Amino acid sequence: MKASQFLISTLKEAPADAEVVSHQLMTRAGMIKKLGAGIYTYMPMGLRVIQKVEKIVREEMNRAGGIELTMPVVQPAELWQETGRFDKMGPEMLRIKDRHERDFVLQPTSEEVVTDIARQELRSYKQLPKNFYQIQTKFRDERRPRFGLMRGREFVMKDAYSFDRDRDSAQASYQVMAGAYRRIFDRFGLTYRAVAADSGAIGGDLSEEFQVIAATGEDAIVYCPNSDYAANIEKAEALAPQGPRPAAAQALTKVSTPGTSTCAALATFLDLPLSATVKSMVLATDEVNDYDEVTKTRVFLLLLRGDHEMNEVKVGKLPGFELGFRLATELEIVEHFGCKPGYLGPIGLKRSVTVIADREVAVMADWVCGANQLDFHLTGVNWGRDLPEPDLIADLRNVVAGDLSPDGQGELAIERGIEVGHVFYLGTKYSQAMNATFLAEDGKPRHFEMGCYGIGVTRLPAAAVEQNHDARGIIWPDAIAPFTLVICPIGMDRSEAVRAAAEQLHDELAALGVDVLLDDRGERPGAMFADWELIGVPHRVTIGDKGLKEGLVEYQHRRDEAATKVGLAELPALLKGKLGL
Amino acid sequence: MKASQFLISTLKEAPADAEVVSHQLMTRAGMIKKLGAGIYTYMPMGLRVIQKVEKIVREEMNRAGGIELTMPVVQPAELWQETGRFDKMGPEMLRIKDRHERDFVLQPTSEEVVTDIARQELRSYKQLPKNFYQIQTKFRDERRPRFGLMRGREFVMKDAYSFDRDRDSAQASYQVMAGAYRRIFDRFGLTYRAVAADSGAIGGDLSEEFQVIAATGEDAIVYCPNSDYAANIEKAEALAPQGPRPAAAQALTKVSTPGTSTCAALATFLDLPLSATVKSMVLATDEVNDYDEVTKTRVFLLLLRGDHEMNEVKVGKLPGFELGFRLATELEIVEHFGCKPGYLGPIGLKRSVTVIADREVAVMADWVCGANQLDFHLTGVNWGRDLPEPDLIADLRNVVAGDLSPDGQGELAIERGIEVGHVFYLGTKYSQAMNATFLAEDGKPRHFEMGCYGIGVTRLPAAAVEQNHDARGIIWPDAIAPFTLVICPIGMDRSEAVRAAAEQLHDELAALGVDVLLDDRGERPGAMFADWELIGVPHRVTIGDKGLKEGLVEYQHRRDEAATKVGLAELPALLKGKLGL
Secondary structure, three states: OEHHHOOOOOOOOOOOOOOOHHHHHHHHOOOEEEEEOOEEEEOHHHHHHHHHHHHHHHHHHHHOOOEEOEOOOEEEHHHHHHOOHHHHOOOOOOEEEOOOOOEEEEOOOOHHHHHHHHHHHOOEHHHOOEEEEEEEEEEOOOOOOEOHHHEOOEEEEEEEEEEEOOHHHHHHHHHHHHHHHHHHHHHHOOOEEEEEOOOHHHOOOOEEEEEEEOOOOOEEEEEOOOOOOEEEOOOOOOOOOOOOOOOOOOOOEEEEOOOOOOHHHHHHHHOOOHHHEEEEEEEEEEEEOOOOOEEEEEEEEEEEEOOOOEOHHHHHOOOOOOOOOEEOOHHHHHHHHOOOOOOOOOOOOOOOEEEEEEHHHHOOOOEEEEEEEOOEEEEEEOEOOOEOOOOEEEOOEOOOOOOEOOOOOOEOEEEEEEEEEEEEEEEOHHHHHOOOEEEOOOOOEEEOEEEEEEEEOOHHHHHHHHHOEEOOEEOOOHHHOOOOEEEEEOOOOOOHHHHHHHHHHHHHHHHOOOOEEEOOOOOOHHHHHHHHHHHOOOEEEEEOHHHHHOOEEEEEEOOOOOOEEEEOOOHHHHHHHHHOO | OEHHHOOOOOOOOOOOOOOOHHHHHHHHOOOEEEEEOOEEEEOHHHHHHHHHHHHHHHHHHHHOOOEEOEOOOEEEHHHHHHOOHHHHOOOOOOEEEOOOOOEEEEOOOOHHHHHHHHHHHOOEHHHOOEEEEEEEEEEOOOOOOEOHHHEOOEEEEEEEEEEEOOHHHHHHHHHHHHHHHHHHHHHHOOOEEEEEOOOHHHOOOOEEEEEEEOOOOOEEEEEOOOOOOEEEOOOOOOOOOOOOOOOOOOOOEEEEOOOOOOHHHHHHHHOOOHHHEEEEEEEEEEEEOOOOOEEEEEEEEEEEEOOOOEOHHHHHOOOOOOOOOEEOOHHHHHHHHOOOOOOOOOOOOOOOEEEEEEHHHHOOOOEEEEEEEOOEEEEEEOEOOOEOOOOEEEOOEOOOOOOEOOOOOOEOEEEEEEEEEEEEEEEOHHHHHOOOEEEOOOOOEEEOEEEEEEEEOOHHHHHHHHHOEEOOEEOOOHHHOOOOEEEEEOOOOOOHHHHHHHHHHHHHHHHOOOOEEEOOOOOOHHHHHHHHHHHOOOEEEEEOHHHHHOOEEEEEEOOOOOOEEEEOOOHHHHHHHHHOO
16 A cells, blocks of 8 residues: 555644543544544544454454344334333434334344344254344444544444353353453453453343453453452452451540531541541432332431442342432431431431441441531441441442452452453343244243343544553554554655665565555655654654665664664565564 | 354245345345345345455455545534535435434435545645545435335445546546446446436536346336447437428318327327327426525426327426426416316417427427317327427437437447446535635645445345346355355265265365355255255255265256266366356
């Protein structure tokens, strides 16, 4: 490829709305162009990256037995009504009407359509297992699209769906996909972690996220440096503290704490570590009847150490929370605690409030909490002596660095990641909702056991940039670079020798299958190098008149500080090594 | 590929709504599955065909200097408002609102977006010419989607757009594309014709359709068997008849023709050839003011020979018809002719009616037309003697087989075709509407000269099937067959020798890069052959135990009447010949 036959379009400045480095650099490098909020054109330079991602995904999906098809972008509402998702999905699912006022959705995923295909096409256990996948445009009408390709509205996803005859087989299919994902992410050349994720109502451990490690990642990843334990923050279990609860040493004391409605303010005021305070979170659950009228509301007091954060996924699994929960209203709080928020605590409560203590709080002694009285807290609080043992002890919190690893192999560490893949065992959730069955070996209909498996094809390049960049621009891994090698001739228009050498090298590398670009635009060296360092092509060969006379050219990897002079005769061997040919 | 790892799903019966053979066969062969009206899943077998079409298109577009990008499916309304197409496009353009009630369209094509990219990215004549293309999902909300992939609502199109500095260069770019299209359609292995098409307001001859020839095609294609003249029916010119108008031989006579309001009925009633009658078409044009109020209406009488059809495209180019025309209302007809439709004619008209005669009518003598009186016609009508010469003589009709070819090389023939590609010189229509300019060599801004070039990627397989099928099913050309060769082992589960031979042949062909499928489903021969003849894989090798003992297998091309016995030793050479390896 020659630059003059391509579109190279770099910008000095990133657009004002580009908050993250991948959005800034991909825009500046001419890889994406914003058309609307969360809607981008994949420009020629960016599309090359996306197509390389697609190719790797396709090869490994096929190798793992996946069967490719393409489901429609515009999907009739009927199937979505069968599973109830037409109503349940929030406004991020774009609903549209055609000219006949019939309802459609722009696919956010395709569980319904693929399950409909399976119930028509897969009639016998003999046809199972099957795994259908597509690489296709998706749309999610994010309330606040941002971060370029990281959280766009229109994007490309590889979504795969497995259909199995029973749970064991489904779990085997899941493991095949998890293995394929490891090969895919290995091939991308990115640092990533497969982390256990919450599998929601399905239960079990069959849900993993593939996270590209990057300091700017939106997700917190928990891992144990001494073992292969890794989970996302929603999933990672905070073990119960070891050892028994210390004995009470302080007397229960009510102290005046005016204007200290947060644990942080309280700890400062009392000159105590934040970890000596206990915060009170008041939640409520509602029971509703068929008319969506609330028939019963229950109020819960959750107690967490002042320095810990509540984990909503864990709280959502508490008994009675299965159908959802909410923060209690101020009215409800006053009704049950006789006090406004900021000074709440578990002592002297009505029996109508269920007290749930985090595992850590349950073993604390001499702690501090609100007195259920404006501007007053209690110190020296102790379970048993000052208040009943909690109604329930549970893991309510996010782990923090230094917590014990659930596998007992040491302490947990936390890093940031960007979710680019997810493998998930679905069970019979969709096959039951859509009555999708096959005839089992005993001749009876049975619901498919399903799994679903996604890769964010257009998010992946953004994650790659977040992980691999420097002050000058992007640094692509070879496997997904828009071009693997760029030839930069200096003064090609003045020197026939430079032109001939550049073109010969271009042709030789192209013949070897190297994705090479010859920059024949005639730009000055500084501008040319700046462009390619911004774009992030990993390998560069510079050919100049002066060097050529001595039989020398220059090689520089994008991560190298400086170029290396190479004899023309040594260049092929050098490049073969660098490019792994 | 082995069948057991793929989805083969054939149907005995076509769905009731499948009117055309490609819809019937592609559905029965398990290539497409209807999800809604005009919305199909491309099933694994069909997607393989589509991907082969895409690959050929991509290779030839790249070879012709096209630069691939991907524009969004969901496009903000603003750009469409700039060109006025947001309002002008009919309801086939699906308009949607996002959660913030902002207007979007699902792309039917992408002229607006690509012109917006060009005006931002192509700043200098030095960057020209450029040709951007995409292979991407389109949506057109057809009023009556039908014929499977032939006229779907969601479909895949390759759309390319060229940008040039001047008309000469644009025409050169157009010719490059026209050449690329010829290579593309040659590679598909289909019988097609590139036909001149109407280029609308732009004028000139720079518009060609690529039509796959098929008896079931929706379009009439006109060509001259003695030359390379070819045009679609809208475009093909009907030459003026040779020789002078014959002298009048009959007297003008008013005859009673009760209940004969059509030319056909009239010709039967009078026992005359239909070609002796002249039909009267009354059209009207409206001038409107800025408030869309009609300020002036003109009425036209168009005269065509009774056996000819009016050509709307040609009529649309008549002077005064540029802004559109319509059929006159019955009220207008009565006002101007004093008679209801069915008995209209050009004699005794008010001067308010402009009379336009087709070239053929202008040289007729002794013809028959309506008398502008209910149940009466005139015979022996002659120009000059009975009525003034027409206000205008023009080509108003579709050509018919046997007409003279416009290039003078013989008579025209007509066949049916399916439009699968279109190349079109756009001029500055979009660049002016969107003020898309570049700096010309003289330093002044200049509007891009544009062209657009489409290929119906998902329509093409349907057209291929319309052209290539028989009673047993589809017959794919090698280049776009879902598989090039299928190996059908007989009794593979019983015979180790058959299994070994089948697998060895599969592996050898796969190693040679042949897209081969081994049917290891264990179906009986009849069912297996019927499947593959329906699916239309062009080459088949059958391996059976009995033959193997004699060292023989069978080869059959999908077009062959019967299989040919081949010695195992001769098979490689035979297949190399058949597959062009």
